[in-house]
Amino acid sequence: MTALRHIVVAGASQAGCACAAALRGFGFDGEITLLGDEPHRPYTRPPLSKGVLVGAAPDDSVFLPVPDDVSMLPGVAAVGLDRSRNVVELADGESLHYDGLVITTGARARRLTSAGGDRELTVRTLDDAIGLRQRLNGAQTVVVAGGGFLGMEVASSAASLGKSVTVVDGASPLADRLGSLLSGILLDAAAEQGTQVRVVPGGVTVGFQDGAPDRLLSADGTLLAEADIVVTAVGDLPNTEWLHGSGVHLDGGVVVDDECRVAPGIVGAGDVVSLRRADGRCLRSPHWSNALSQARTAAATLLGRKPSGAAAATTPPFFWTEAFGLKVRLAGHLPPVGEPTVIDGSIADRRVLLAWRAGQERGFGTVAAVNYPMSAPKLTKLAQQVLTH
DSSP, X not given: OOOOXXXXXXOOXXXXXXXXXXXXXXXXXXXXXXXXXXXXXXXXXXXXXXXXXXXXXXXXXXXXXXXXXXXXXXXXXXXEEETXXXXXXXXXXXXXXXXXEEEOOOEEEOXXXXXXXXXXXXXXXXXXXXXXXXXXXXXXXXXXXXXXXXXXXXXXXXXXXXXXXXXXXXXXXXHHHHHHHHHHHHHXXXXXXXXXXXXXXXXXXXXXXXXXXXXXXXXXXXXXXXXXXXXXOOOEEEOOGGGTTSOOOBSSSEEEOTTOEEETTEEEOSTTEEEEOTTSOEEOOOOHHHHHHHHHHHHHHHTTOOOSHHHHHTSOOEEEEEETTEEEEEEESSSOOSOXXXXXXXXXXXXXXXXXXXXXXXXXXXXXXXXXXXXXXXXXXXXXXXXXX
């Protein structure tokens, strides 16, 4: 293997920043170049739909520390990869030679229409959040298309600002992630704060007309809702276009193995990567905790160290959301299935620690803390202990 003198981290995402830090932590003393297509330095995304959106957190509070000895190139996107020459091609016409490459180009917001321009609002980037915050100042009514974690967080933030909010989704919001019990608790809290929820199977689209309110339409064109603002939170798409023709295996994202290896001398982490499951499908799991754990594994693999891939398979993933006065932290398999055990607290009081058991073949169960003070490490440890006998 060629000695690593220059590592290029393509993507100044949270995963990219964490990978650069891990490379230094593992003792790599060569050159690291971190590329980012945004003008900002790396930042964390969870506050964008919460504190930043409502103005409770300063915009600069989301920025992540970058090691002083890492060369940062903001506003310079990777547009191509020539593996035969170990070269990343850049949007400004320049190119960078690498001895090792980390792919952390993340994902972008999926949109319902290409014709909406800046009227179809999303919350994916810092600039998105700032722009939506400004638009909310002059709005009274808000429709959110999509009832996942992000959609419900945006709806909660808008409601906290006194807006009239409607959430529209093809299924009951968050039922597929939190299960019926937890999603029901969150929906009850949303209703108490005046947020309306409409379940419309079959898909939706958005319509814009000059001088008229923004509209949300069903797939057959039926008008579902009108509002001053329509925000879409309908998932994301991995940023893999720059890798087309490179020979990198793409299947729902950049395919990596359990050690985050893409190809010799190339690793990947974060929202852009796709992991092959036992059933043969390649699936992404775009969540910040995965980005951090994969970043460390990718750094270890690139440096020829033994990554903690085997341990990761038995470590419960961690998830969290904050909406409508509820802070929900979960560790384990989602959605939780069956009836939970109340470890402490009360479901009725919405302050409770719950556990769902799982079979030994799954390795761990699921634990949820609703407005209950428990750290992520303690939750994941507890989920590992929740097994049937």
